[in-house]
Amino acid sequence: MRLFIAHFSLRDKLKKVRITPSWFHLGLFLVIMGPGIITGAVDNDIGGIATYSSAGASYGYKLLWVVALAIIPLAVIQEMNARMGAVTGKGLAALIRENFGLKITFYALIALLLANFANIIAEFAGIAAGAEIFGISKFIAVPVASALLIFFILKNSSHKVEKILLIFCLFYISYVLTGFLAHPDWHSALDGTLMPSIDLRDVGLVTMVVTVIGTTIAPWMQFYQQSTVAEKKILIKEYRYEVWDTYAGAFITEFVAFFIVLATAATLYKNGVVIETAADAAKALIPLAGRFAGSLFAFGLVSAGFMAAMVLPISTAFSISEGLGWSAGLNKKFSEAKQFYIMLIALIVISASVILLPNLNLIKIMLFSQTINGMLLPVILILMLIIINRESVMGRHVNTKTQNVITIITTAGVIVLTVSLILFTFLGK
Amino acid sequence: MRFTENIVGLKVLDLKNNPVGRLSDLIISMHGKYPVVVAVVVKFDRISFIGETPLIEKARNIKLIVPFDQIHFSPNAIKLRMKEEELHSRYMAKDEILIGRDIIDSVITTSDGQSIGRVNDVVIFEKDNRLEIFGLGVGIIGIVAKLGLEIPIELLDKGFGKSFVETVINWKYVKDYHPHKNEIMLSVTQKIGASDQIDYIQSKEFEKPSKFKKPPFIIIPWLFLEKAFKKKKKK
Secondary structure, X not given: OXXXXXXXXXXXXXXXXXXXHHHHHHHHHHHHOOHXXXXXXXXXXXXXXXXXXXXXXXXXXXXXXXXXXXXXXXXXXXXXXXXXXXXXXOOHHHHHHHHHHHHHHHHHHHHHHHHHHHHHHHHHHHHHHHHHHOOOOHHHHHHHHHHHHHHHHHHOOHHHHHHHHHHHHHOOHHHHXXXXXXXXXXXXXXXXXXXXXXXXXXXXXXXXXXXXXXXHOOHXXXXXXXXXXXXXXXXXXXXXXXXXXXXXXXXXXXXXXXXXXXXXXXXXXXXXXXXXXXHHHHHXXXXXXXXXXXXXXXXXXXXXXXXXXXXXXXXXXXXXXXXXXXXXXXXXXXXXXXXXXXXXXXXXXXXXXXXXXXXXXXXHHHHHHHHHHHHHHHHHHHHHHHHHOOHHHHHHHOOOHHHHHHHHHHXXXXXXXXXXXXXXXXXXX | OEEHHHOOOOEEEOOOOOEEEEEEEEEEEOOOOOOEEEEEEEEEEEEEEEOOEEEEEEEEEEEEEEEHHHEEEOOOEXXXXXXXXXXXXXXXXXXXXXXXXXXXXXXXXXXOOOEEEEOOEEEEEEEOOEEEEEEEEOOHHHHHHHOOOXXXXXXXXXXXXXXXEEEEEEHHHEEEEEHHHXXXXXXXXXXXXXXXXXXXXXXXXXXXXXXXXXXXXXXHHHHHHHHHHHHHHHO
């Protein structure tokens, strides 16, 4: 609510100051930006970094075109999602419950909870691995990180948490710097970006293409971005600024991913180093690109893990509360939204505790999360397409024919890729 | 006392007891302390008349609104009181709403704006040959039942030797309904107390008996523990 007032008072001030229209638009964009950029940035979480590192380490610059291409489906789907939030003022879980009833909502939320829980565990694993590169034990790093997360969440409104997250977005620059420090072959990188090539007989390469695009769009993003647009009370008349925010988020996601692939291609691929996790990439970078580059990569890992470990529990608790009709949101006091805060804190504490267990098989947890996400995403995208075409919900902001053609093709493509990813994973190819 | 969930989907029979369709939804009028069901939406499998007008060919799977006084409501079926061609189907009035479409799954907020849950189901009761709304089911038991998981509730009931009750908010606390927001506002600030909770089993009294008959295996250790606990207490 405070932000709601803030951005309207800012709008009035902007009008009184008689600034040029371009400064006026920029001012409003700066007030509204957040949901899209944060969603895009968190998309490059520990799982994402691992995928891009693996793509660069295994195939060099060959897959840079895939990273560039992935901007399109990401932008198209997230725009649709943000529009639903701005028009209805509700999160995705609420719209699913009101349009499709309890059963579908319940099973979708159970799947979301399981997938996000596994993801949060992976984020803490990233924090632990990144901290260990700096010589800090995971038994210190993980409890400190979880305590900080709980402190930030409990002590701040959604507006302040958004500011904290936007500051964390800046830390992704560490991957861009690592990309430069790795001294890539810019000519080959340009070729790999602008000249798409794929050998369909190379099953490993095809799987990696599918994995890169498949990890770009996840169910939690749909729930998170729409709920933040709704919680921020972005109105449809300011929607165009949210579209800029969404497109900026899509660009940032793939821009960072591009530099991760670039860094690992220039070092790990060149030296034939095979990696499984993002932490492996950080460790392997130290002897190949120097201590500073490796440290930057590890710092990025800790920061990405911390950011995602904040966003994912918020998104999960918000969606479940909204689906069941409980009060939710960081603007509410603990006493006003008990279920929301208890769920949120439980997710952080349990995930952090799991990481401290000995002999934890992180690869299996990631695989579990990827599979659940893969099964849930088609369902969510289809439900979104149905809702966005319902005039009773969206009014005159339903998809136009052109938008439907683009979104249906994109959704169908993403569904095919996601299902293929599950099949490839289980067929072991 | 019945949940709407158990009424919607009931067979609709004609005068000769032949099934002609199914009950699709209930329409209530928002007047009075407890809203009354004024009509029902019936999905006819096939129908030859709309009002008194004969159709060129039978219309299939068509939904018509039938006034409540033209049906006879019984626990397991709805019976039409007149012939197909004598039915006076009608439109919805401005102050009327559909229970299934408009009320179920709406958010319930207290007068200070706090959401306390969503409507899982609507509890209705029969009084003087008419159906009135008693309240809104908002508890976990209602969610479990709606998911088709009655057996776990019965297991718990039998295992613990008590009935688990569904939280139902009495309609008298409803202050306002915002259809465009899917929101029902209450006149109170606190969640309603135990006095407005009804027995889940009681609400299902008209239903077929459960297929689940034999005592479940979890009861045995539970009873054993209970006995052991009582013995210890006596000592």
